[in-house]
Amino acid sequence: MLYKFFLLGSLVLLLGCDNEASQDMNIVAEVAGEKLYASEIEALGYSVDSSFQTLNFISNWVKNQLVLKEGASLTKEELGVDIDSLVNNYRNTLLRIYYEKYIADSNMDTVISEEELRSYYNVHKNDYKLDHKIIQCRLIHVKKANDNKTLLSKLIKSTNDKDISELRNFCDEKAEFCLIPMSKWYEWNEIGIHFPSGIRLNKRDIGQSVRIDTKGQVYYFYLIDYLSFQDKAPYSYIKPHTRKAILFQRKKRVIDQKKEELYNKALQEHKINTFLEVK
Secondary structure (H helix, E strand, O other): OOOOEEEOOOHHHHHHOHHHHHHOOOEEEEEOOEEEEHHHHHHOOOOOOOOHHHHHHHHHHHHHHHHHHHHHOOOHHHHOOOHHHHHHHHHHHHHHHHHHHHHHHHHOOOOOOHHHHHHHHHHHHHHOEOOOOEEEEEEEEEEHHHOOHHHHHHHOOOOOHHHHHHHHHHHHHHEEEEEOOOOOOEEHHHHHHHOOOOOOOOHHHOOOEEEEEEOOEEEEEEEEEEEOOOOEOOHHHHHHHHHHHHHHHHHHHHHHHHHHHHHHHHHHOOOOOOOOOOO
16 A cells, blocks of 8 residues: 655755744654654754754654554454554553552651661561672772872771771872771672772671782772671661662552552442352
8 A cells, every 4th residue: 555645845945934834833744644743853852954864764754654554454363463452451551550659659658767667677687688798898999109008007997087087088189999988888799890800708807907919009908797698688788678668568558548448439339340150
C-alpha cells in the first residue's frame, strides 16, 4: 500500500514563510494523517533548519510512521499479539502504581526514630549477611616528595580532634587521596583501587598501621575493622537499608488498608458480583 506523504517543501522555505507556517501551526512533515511539528523537533534538541541531522531525523520519522501505519492495518492474529490488550494492561499497571504512590504519599508517616531503627535492626540483624568485604580504615596516599613520615605515622591512628584537623589540612594540601573518618564503612570493591596493587587484608590486621613505599608513592594505612562474606552487617552500615525496609512496610500497610476500605465500601454498596460457587 502506498501512503501519500510530504515534507513541506524545503525547511528553509518553510521557515521563511511566516504566515503560511503560522497557519499550519509549524507543521514540518505529514504522512498518512500524522503530523510532525517544529516544537517536537526542538524539544529533542534539534534545530528546525535544513541541516543534515534535522533532515535525517524527519526522514526517519516519516519512515517510522509508515511502518506504524502498515502494522496497524494487520489483525492481532497476523501480528501474533493483541496490542490493544497489552496497552490496556500497561495503562492499568501504571495507574495502579501511581495511585498507590499517591495513597502512600498522602497517608504515610515518614519520620523514623533512632530507637525504631535500632529495634528493627536487632530483630532482623541475622538477615543482614554481607555478600562483599567492607572495612573501616584510614588511608593516606602521598607522592614521595610530599611525604612526612614522622607526622603521618603519628596522625594515621590518632582520634584527637586537633590531630584530625591537622591531618585534614595535610590531605587538602599535599595528599593524592585520603580516607579519614574512622567510623565510616567502605566497600572494598569501591576503594580497593586506591590501594597499592597486591595488598591483601584479613582480620589479623585489625588495629595495625603500615607504611608502604612503592614506585615514588607512599601509602599510610590503618585498618580499624574488617568484615567479609557472610558476616553480619553492622548497624551503622546497614542503617540506610533498615530505613528503606521500615518505609516499605509502612507503605504496604497503608496501601493494604486502603484496598480493604475500597473493598468493604464496594460490598456495602452492592457493587461486587462473583459468579463462582463456593464449594
